[in-house]
Amino acid sequence: xxxxxxxxxxxxxxxxxxxxxxxxxxxxxxxxxxxxxxxxxxxxxxxxxxxxxxxxxxxxxxxxxxxxxxxxxxxxxxxxxxxxxxxxxxxxxxxxxxxxxxxxxxxxxxxxxxxxxxxxxxxxxxxxxxxxxxxxxxxxxxxxxxxxxxxxxxxxxxxxxxxxxxxxxxxxxxxxxxxxxxxxxxxxxxxxxxxxxxxxxxxxxxxxxxxxxxxxxxxxxxxxxxxxxxxxxxxxxxxxxxxxxxxxxxxxxxxxxxxxxxxxxxxxxxxxxxxxxxxxxxxxxxxxxxxxxxxxxxxxxxxxxxxxxxxxxxxxxxxxxxxxxxxxxxxxxxxxxxxxxxxxxxxxxxxxxxxxxxxxxxxxxxxxxxxxxxxxxxxxxxxxxxxxxxxxxxxxxxxxxxxxxxxxxxxxxxxxxxxxxxxxxxxxxxxxxxxxxxxxxxxxxxxxxxxxxxxxxxxxxxxxxxxxxxxxxxxxxxxxxxxxxxxxxxxxxxxxxxxxxxxxxxxxxxxxxxxxxxxxxxxxxxxxxxxxxxxxxxxxxxxxxxxxxxxxxxxxxxxxxxxxxxxxxxxxxxxxxxxxxxxxxxxxxxxxxxxxxxxxxxxxxxxxxxxxxxxxxxxxxxxxxxxxxxxxxxxxxxxxxxxxxxxxxxxxxxxxxxxxxxxxxxxxxxxxxxxxxxxxxxxxxxxxxxxxxxxxxxxxxxxxxxxxxxxxxxxxxxxxxxxxxxxxxxxxxxxxxxxxxxxxxxxxxxxxxxxxxxxxxxxxxxxxxxxxxxxxxxxxxxxxxxxxxxxxxxxxxxxxxxxxxxxxxxxxxxxxxxxxxxxxxxxxxxxxxxxxxxxxxxxxxxxxxxxxxxxxxxxxxxxxxxxxx
RNA sequence: GCCGGAGUGGCGGAACUGGUAGACGCGCCGGAUUCAAAAUCCGGUUCUGGCAACAGAGUGUGGGUUCGAGUCCCACCUCCGGCACCA
Numbered sequence: 001x002x003x004x005x006x007x008x009x010x011x012x013x014x015x016x017x018x019x020x021x022x023x024x025x026x027x028x029x030x031x032x033x034x035x036x037x038x039x040x041x042x043x044x045x046x047x048x049x050x051x052x053x054x055x056x057x058x059x060x061x062x063x064x065x066x067x068x069x070x071x072x073x074x075x076x077x078x079x080x081x082x083x084x085x086x087x088x089x090x091x092x093x094x095x096x097x098x099x100x101x102x103x104x105x106x107x108x109x110x111x112x113x114x115x116x117x118x119x120x121x122x123x124x125x126x127x128x129x130x131x132x133x134x135x136x137x138x139x140x141x142x143x144x145x146x147x148x149x150x151x152x153x154x155x156x157x158x159x160x161x162x163x164x165x166x167x168x169x170x171x172x173x174x175x176x177x178x179x180x181x182x183x184x185x186x187x188x189x190x191x192x193x194x195x196x197x198x199x200x201x202x203x204x205x206x207x208x209x210x211x212x213x214x215x216x217x218x219x220x221x222x223x224x225x226x227x228x229x230x231x232x233x234x235x236x237x238x239x240x241x242x243x244x245x246x247x248x249x250x251x252x253x254x255x256x257x258x259x260x261x262x263x264x265x266x267x268x269x270x271x272x273x274x275x276x277x278x279x280x281x282x283x284x285x286x287x288x289x290x291x292x293x294x295x296x297x298x299x300x301x302x303x304x305x306x307x308x309x310x311x312x313x314x315x316x317x318x319x320x321x322x323x324x325x326x327x328x329x330x331x332x333x334x335x336x337x338x339x340x341x342x343x344x345x346x347x348x349x350x351x352x353x354x355x356x357x358x359x360x361x362x363x364x365x366x367x368x369x370x371x372x373x374x375x376x377x378x379x380x381x382x383x384x385x386x387x388x389x390x391x392x393x394x395x396x397x398x399x400x401x402x403x404x405x406x407x408x409x410x411x412x413x414x415x416x417x418x419x420x421x422x423x424x425x426x427x428x429x430x431x432x433x434x435x436x437x438x439x440x441x442x443x444x445x446x447x448x449x450x451x452x453x454x455x456x457x458x459x460x461x462x463x464x465x466x467x468x469x470x471x472x473x474x475x476x477x478x479x480x481x482x483x484x485x486x487x488x489x490x491x492x493x494x495x496x497x498x499x500x501x502x503x504x505x506x507x508x509x510x511x512x513x514x515x516x517x518x519x520x521x522x523x524x525x526x527x528x529x530x531x532x533x534x535x536x537x538x539x540x541x542x543x544x545x546x547x548x549x550x551x552x553x554x555x556x557x558x559x560x561x562x563x564x565x566x567x568x569x570x571x572x573x574x575x576x577x578x579x580x581x582x583x584x585x586x587x588x589x590x591x592x593x594x595x596x597x598x599x600x601x602x603x604x605x606x607x608x609x610x611x612x613x614x615x616x617x618x619x620x621x622x623x624x625x626x627x628x629x630x631x632x633x634x635x636x637x638x639x640x641x642x643x644x645x646x647x648x649x650x651x652x653x654x655x656x657x658x659x660x661x662x663x664x665x666x667x668x669x670x671x672x673x674x675x676x677x678x679x680x681x682x683x684x685x686x687x688x689x690x691x692x693x694x695x696x697x698x699x700x701x702x703x704x705x706x707x708x709x710x711x712x713x714x715x716x717x718x719x720x721x722x723x724x725x726x727x728x729x730x731x732x733x734x735x736x737x738x739x740x741x742x743x744x745x746x747x748x749x750x751x752x753x754x755x756x757x758x759x760x761x762x763x764x765x766x767x768x769x770x771x772x773x774x775x776x777x778x779x780x781x782x783x784x785x786x787x788x789x790x791x792x793x794x795x796x797x798x799x800x801x802x803x804x805x806x807x808x809x810x811x812x813x814x815x816x817x818x819x820x821x822x823x824x825x826x827x828x829x830x831x832x833x834x835x836x837x838x839x840x841x842x843x844x845x846x847x848x849x850x851x852x853x854x855x856x857x858x859x860x861x862x863x864x865x866x867x868x869x
Numbered sequence: 870g871c872c873g874g875a876g877u878g879g880c881g882g883a884a885c886u887g888g889u890a891g892a893c894g895c896g897c898c899g900g901a902u903u904c905a906a907a908a909u910c911c912g913g914u915u916c917u918g919g920c921a922a923c924a925g926a927g928u929g930u931g932g933g934u935u936c937g938a939g940u941c942c943c944a945c946c947u948c949c950g951g952c953a954c955c956a
Contacts (some may be wrong), residue, residue: 215873216873216950216951219872219873220873220950223873224951226952228955254955256956335954337954349956350956355870422955422956423955603879607897608879608896609879657894658882659881659882668895670896671880671895674894678894680909733883733885736882736893737893739892743893812889814888855936862889863888863889
């Protein structure tokens with residue numbers, strides 16, 4: 001008799017068609033069971049799926065399918081983060097419109113996702129560049145304008161001279177644009193901002209309650225928000241002798257160390273500080289003007305060169321400030337180590353207690369006064385830790401915390417300052433000078449100013465059928481598009497031609513999936529599904545996306561659209577997908593990267609890698625480091641090719657097996673082959689079993705030892721896999737447990753009715769345990785095992801605790817902590833009996849013989865340690 | 870510099886609560902099958918010594934706690950990620 005061969009290319013599309021025909025994964029608010037919302041971060045439609053997508057979406061699919069089998073009412077949607085810069089770049093290159101390019105990519109990538117067998121409810125698909133999606137974002141923005149949570153201000157922005165756009169601080173990496181790599185310039189442009197700082201405290205405190213989020217993400221967010229407590233106080237401008245400035249100017253400073261104020265020996269303004277021109281003396285005017293001009297012209301990259309180093313550039317203004325604590329005048333400097341954007345843009349400088357001030361004081365010959373006593377063995381330099389206050393009159397002797405408190409109380413009593421909390425977090429600049437984004441729904445009227453577009457006139461539709469020639473946005477280039485009338489006074493007016501940061505769309509898509517067709521931003525269905533029970537995505541979004549996501553949820557909460565403070569209770573950040581790199585170096589030093597798919601590895605007879613050759617010419621190549629898959633290192637592997645060769649189940653199995661989800665995943669061709677081999681063996685074994693007919697009538701009471709042993713292993717595996725998926729998210733160990741079980745099943749030969757019934761139960765368990773990971777082959781094998789209904793809605797196997805009870809356990813016997821033997825004993829054996837059995841072992845006897853037993857440690861059913869001397 | 874995370878066979882990784890280190894997979898070695906190869910199946914595979922039984926060593930380094938440490942404590946080294954003049 002010949003058994004069918006495993007042919008994934010044939011069965012996988014058939015099974016996918018069946019799921020579609022039966023609409024197996026539609027989410028229904030009225031369905032039975034506890035709701036479970038499992039969400040993977042939506043992709044940017046760049047053209048084709050990469051391995052990172054495959055990994056991300058396989059994790060989500062495994063979790064979704066598992067919870068569905070456990071009886072939960074699961075929502076797993078998918079959509080497209082469709083606005084963004086790459087579409088414009090591709091449009092220029094290919095002479096198409098960004099919209100057409102984007103939609104074509106979506107079509108292709110949707111097909112790729114279908115081919116991987118992900119259990120999405122496609123009826124809820126969201127495409128963020130569609131007016132029916134972004135109109136609600138526009139509506140929300142107009143509401144925020146009216147509430148003052150969206151505002152416009154002239155702001156110095158990061159200008160990317162290549163992409164011709166403003167970048168968020170977060171989009172600047174080491175002074176360069178995160179996409180173009182161009183050195184970023186500084187420009188002043190009117191911009192729209194969302195007042196995320198209004199929520200800074202709440203966003204910070206909320207982290208403490210996010211138990212299901214990784215600590216790394218919470219830490220990064222805490223640092224990003226950067227809350228610091230201290231005081232703000234004002235100092236009068238004066239001359240060297242303390243005579244007050246006739247104009248009455250004051251400088252406000254923020255400090256976290258008001259306890260050190262007696263040690264202030266100078267003060268500093270940021271170069272952009274508005275008081276610079278007013279307080280500078282005529283003698284210093286020229287030097288100050290030159291310094292400010294230099295600082296302003298210095299690019300971010302130039303500033304980075306000096307950052308952190310000893311050299312701190314600055315210039316004396318000629319003016320002094322009156323230190324209210326001492327009543328003495330201190331010189332006022334301008335230096336670019338003080339940032340206008342943080343605090344008040346001015347500081348009191350205490351070189352004795354601050355490293356930066358110490359460096360500046362050293363290079364400018366300024367006095368240093370210690371106000372905290374360093375330890376005796378302190379070798380010098382600024383002391384920034386705790387200690388008793390010194391040289392500080394009425395603060396002397398107090399520790400830092402007490403002294404801070406007392407200093408603030410004094411400032412408040414004097415009416416010159418107050419307690420103050422400062423955040424590093426800045427308001428979110430949402431304006432982009434790009435075309436391919438959601439139009440900002442604002443009209444500028446010469447009379448009425450910036451007016452939000454009325455709800456009835458929304459959406460402001462972005463024209464998609466445009467000629468896109470270059471970096472200039474078509475809606476900026478077209479004078480007609482912007483012409484309109486003022487909604488308030490009817491006068492001729494102009495539209496805003498900037499568009500939103502694309503983080504706006506990805507900040508609320510998770511909620512729209514709940515109400516994809518609502519004639520409002522959201523409806524009651526969002527209250528049913530939210531919060532997201534499991535969110536999955538890359539760690540690269542730890543700060544930006546996930547901060548805006550949490551912020552926007554609160555905006556929607558305050559608009560009465562959703563309940564709860566947080567959008568997602570559990571977060572899983574998957575690791576990178578990495579691969580070997582291979583290269584050749586030209587005689588002139590140029591490096592050519594060669595794709596791993598074109599490489600053959602050579603090994604010595606111990607299995608160690610000894611070299612690599614190019615498959616094309618058979619000549620050796622150099623082996624580089626293991627790195628994140630990227631175009632620049634040419635070490636990316638196209639998942640489509642893998643699916644074509646091995647099938648979706650193999651790709652899914654390998655990507656879940658090779659590493660735990662939060663660690664980096666090293667791609668390996670032979671590892672993929674191993675996954676494929678396992679599935680083929682599984683297929684053959686189940687078919688061989690089923691070829692003799694479906695076995696029934698398992699009688700657990702009538703089993704022999706071998707049969708009982710197999711049943712025990714089956715139920716141990718069910719327990720382990722359930723726990724690994726539900727609680728630990730260690731899909732790799734879940735798979736290993738199933739493989740181990742299959743190895744035992746392969747060795748079990750028993751054609752008796754009971755033996756076959758045990759095997760029937762075992763294979764049914766295996767097929768259900770693997771279903772979340774490799775759903776296609778499992779659907780087919782489920783039928784092979786005699787079942788009609790779809791496996792995807794079959795229940796998860798239950799553990800039979802009685803089957804897990806052991807007749808014998810292995811007791812490890814140690815002598816002085818070293819393993820000297822193992823004995824098979826009945827469970828629950830007491831210490832005396834265990835000791836007797838242990839000492840009966842020859843090898844144990846040998847190590848105990850002639851020595852005195854000092855102590856015996858007995859861990860029942862596990863270990864017996866005999867301590868001798 | 871600060872804040873996270875990680876260092877375990879030839880490789881990816883396992884060991885969840887202090888209790889058998891190396892599960893599972895890859896690779897490699899040997900065997901079966903084959904005219905031969907691929908595929909498949911069976912066996913072996915941390916290192917050292919030994920025919921073997923077994924013994925010794927072993928989880929980045931150095932110390933410590935413990936009957937017992939990959940796991941806990943102290944000091945340090947290396948790698949990865951994030952932030953970086955934030956007063």
